[in-house]
Amino acid sequence: MSVVLRIILILGSVAFAGYVLGKIRHSKMRIEDSIFWILFSLIIFCFGLFPGLPTLCAELIGIQSPVNFVYLFILLLIIVKCLGLSLKLSKTEATLFRLVQKEAIDEAVKEQEKMGKEHKEDDI
Amino acid sequence: MSKKSNVLIIIPAYNEEENIVRVVRGLEETCPDYDYVVVNDGSSDHTAQLCRENGFSLLDLPVNLGLTGAIQAGFLYAYQQGYDAALQFDADGQHLAQYVDSLVQELDKGLDVVIGSRFVTQKKNKSLRMLGSSIISACIFLVSRVRIKDPTSGMRVFSRATIEKFVHNFNFGPEPDTISYLIKTGARVSEVQVEMAERIAGESYLNPWKSMGYMLRMAISIIFIQAFRK
Numbered sequence: 001m002s003v004v005l006r007i008i009l010i011l012g013s014v015a016f017a018g019y020v021l022g023k024i025r026h027s028k029m030r031i032e033d034s035i036f037w038i039l040f041s042l043i044i045f046c047f048g049l050f051p052g053l054p055t056l057c058a059e060l061i062g063i064q065s066p067v068n069f070v071y072l073f074i075l076l077l078i079i080v081k082c083l084g085l086s087l088k089l090s091k092t093e094a095t096l097f098r099l100v101q102k103e104a105i106d107e108a109v110k111e112q113e114k115m116g117k118e119h120k121e122d123d124i
Numbered sequence: 125m126s127k128k129s130n131v132l133i134i135i136p137a138y139n140e141e142e143n144i145v146r147v148v149r150g151l152e153e154t155c156p157d158y159d160y161v162v163v164n165d166g167s168s169d170h171t172a173q174l175c176r177e178n179g180f181s182l183l184d185l186p187v188n189l190g191l192t193g194a195i196q197a198g199f200l201y202a203y204q205q206g207y208d209a210a211l212q213f214d215a216d217g218q219h220l221a222q223y224v225d226s227l228v229q230e231l232d233k234g235l236d237v238v239i240g241s242r243f244v245t246q247k248k249n250k251s252l253r254m255l256g257s258s259i260i261s262a263c264i265f266l267v268s269r270v271r272i273k274d275p276t277s278g279m280r281v282f283s284r285a286t287i288e289k290f291v292h293n294f295n296f297g298p299e300p301d302t303i304s305y306l307i308k309t310g311a312r313v314s315e316v317q318v319e320m321a322e323r324i325a326g327e328s329y330l331n332p333w334k335s336m337g338y339m340l341r342m343a344i345s346i347i348f349i350q351a352f353r354k
Contacts, residue, residue: 021352027294031301031345038348095187102186 001051001067009048009070017041040077047073130208131228131281133160134198136191137215141169147217148180154221161201162215165194192297199282199290211281212298219279223318227281230316236286237306239272240279241315252332256339260300263346268307273315275300286311295353301345305353 020037023029047054047070058069133151137144144162151160161181164172166188175182183197195212202210209231213219223240230238248254260275278298282290286306290296307313 021349024295024349025352025354031295031297031349032341034349035341035344038344098187 001054001070005067006048006051009044013041013044013048017045036081044070044074127159127205127207129158131158131211132198132202132205132207132209133158133211133213133224134195134202135160135162135213135215136165136194136198137162137167137171138165138188138191138194139167139169139171140215141167141171141174143217144171144180144215145174145178147215148175148178151213151221151224155224158211158224159207160213161198163194163198165189165191192299195298196290196296199287203284203287203291207287208284209281210287212278214278218320218322220319220321223279223316226316227279227318230314231281231283234312235314236283236311237303237313238281239274239277239303239313239315240281240318240320241272241274241277242318242320243273244315244317246317253335256335259339260342260346263343264300264304264307267346267351268304270307270313272300272303272307272313275303277318277320279318279320300342301350304346305350308350 017038020029020034020041024031024034051066054066054069054073057073058064058066061069063069063072133155135144135148135151140147148160148162151158159181161183162171162175163183164175164185166185172182172184175184183201185194185197189197198212199210209228211224211227213221213224219240227238227240242248248257257274257276261272264270264272264275280298280303289306296302303313
């Protein structure tokens with residue numbers, strides 16, 4: 001890997017981690033959700049600092065150029081994260097649906113009870 | 125509901141139909157002077173129904189939020205009702221009601237958090253789980269210079285000032301990384317020796333993989349992330 005690419009990886013990962021930590025600092029991100037991104041930038045940082053690491057991994061799975069391994073690695077992690085987010089969104093939507101439905105039903109039941117009471121008063 | 129005490133015992137319960145009645149009855153018998161509230165965390169079993177049938181004080185969450193959300197609901201309730209302290213108590217029977225008093229008494233000495241610890245006077249046994257506990261202890265010591273011997277204990281009592289932080293802030297979960305953050309920001313935290321029972325019925329949600337993930341999350345959070353929080 002070229003020195004320029006290594007510098008980009010190192011600076012890029014530091015800036016990225018700084019941005020994520022800033023979001024936590026200002027309470028815009030949950031710590032649980034940030035752990036992935038912190039680990040992510042830590043690994044990219046290590047790739048930039050120790051180029052032997054991606055070189056070794058590239059050799060192990062038969063990729064000629066270490067830089068291609070770096071791209072593949074980032075791509076894979078992003079796909080995994082994307083899938084995770086998609087699953088989480090489905091769950092969040094299901095939760096939202098249930099809350100809205102419950103709210104509407106509770107409201108309807110309350111109204112029915114009120115009507116029932118009024119009718120009884122009319123009878124008397 | 126009228127207040128009997130200045131301390132509210134919060135019992136988060138998720139699918140605990142096998143334990144909840146025994147645990148709450150035990151608590152009512154041993155600690156009749158304390159108020160409690162069961163927070164049903166959207167259980168899919170009969171936990172909420174059993175609480176209603178037995179007339180337990182209940183917050184029934186319509187969907188499952190997880191432990192952090194359930195505890196926060198309990199804290200919000202405690203805060204709004206004007207309680208001076210809130211104690212976290214497991215619904216699975218692991219926590220023993222006879223130790224509630226000693227935790228509360230310790231808090232009354234002017235502390236912010238008191239942890240019911242299994243290892244103040246007793247030694248940890250050597251298991252994988254205890255190794256995890258030791259690693260978290262070491263992380264907390266590294267950043268705060270305070271030794272917490274049982275950071276993963278879920279039996280803790282919090283002062284009103286601390287409850288307020290849980291209610292108003294983002295990223296306050298009932299986990300060791302929050303304890304570490306509280307210590308670093310000046311909270312006085314102490315531990316009181318307690319015993320804990322083995323789980324009698326039901327299943328723990330922690331398997332070895334989840335435990336390892338939990339450990340890793342806590343270590344990263346305590347060492348890397350908490351340092352950057354305001």
